[in-house]
Amino acid sequence: MNTIHVAGxxxxxxxxxxxxxxxxxxxxxxxxxxxxxxxVIPAEATVTRVDSVPDLGPAGNALTVVEARRTVGPGDEVDFREGGRAGAEDAADKRAPRRRPDVAAGLGWATGPGPGIFYEVTGEDSEAVRDRIHAGLDDGSALREWDLADRETHVETATAEPDRYTTAVTIAAYGESEPIL
Known part of the structure; x- marks a missing residue:
């Protein structure tokens, strides 16, 4: 199978x-x-975004992936003041509002004739993650001197829950799974 499924x-x-x-x-x-x-995306692969990856073989098999993953938990808070991120100079300011961080994990992919590339980014703000993905795809394409005009992104997000751990993942699963043993 030459399909790479992307899901979050x-x-x-x-x-x-x-x-x-x-x-x-x-x-x-x-x-x-x-x-x-x-x-790196093999030249013969087709990348398809899906809501949920289909069955790719028996449980316990090995599955080749590119993964963006972010986990936050109890005590992970971010300082904000008046809608903007507080800088280091504000760290001592106890009046800065506190909130649970957002969790964002994203993949972008660029294809064209021949092979392509994935670029994975995590963070707290989905738009910042998306911007960094686009910049990474630009840099990766330029480094390889590949014309990769067809581009897509998928960013999975959530707001962390108090007193629990929250994880966001976006994964590109390459083809079918294979037996380990």
């Missing part, structure tokens, strides 16, 4: 790993052993 998920749980597992379940990728690769 969000999970909330009492531990970081359990929230990650729940985010993988949200994308239907929780029953595979994920094997991370860098970010």
């Amino acid at each position: 998920g969000v999970g909330v749980a009492d531990t970081p790993m359990a929230s990650y597992d729940a985010a993988l379940a949200d994308a239907n990728l929780h029953n595979y052993n994920l094997v991370a690769v860098s970010s």
Whole structure:
């Protein structure tokens, strides 16, 4: 199979790993052993964005992926003042409002004739993540001297829940899974 499926998920749980597992379940990728690769798309591949990854083989198999993942938990708060992010000079200012951070994990992909690239970014603000993805795709294309005009992004977001861990993932799953043993 030459299809790379891109899907995202969000999970909330009492531990970081359990929230990650729940985010993988949200994308239907929780029953595979994920094997991370860098970010080159083979020339013969088709990249397809899906809400949930279809069955890619038996549970326990290895599945090749590119992944953007961000987890936040209890105590992870961000300082904000008047709608903007407080800088280091404001860190001592106890009057700055506190809020739970947003969780954003995104992938962008660029294709054209021949191979393509993925670029993964995480953060707190989905628009900033999207902007960094576009910049990364530009840089990656220029570095390789590839004309990659066809571009898409997927950014998965959530607002962290108090006293629990929240994970957002966006994953590109390459083809079918393969047996480990």
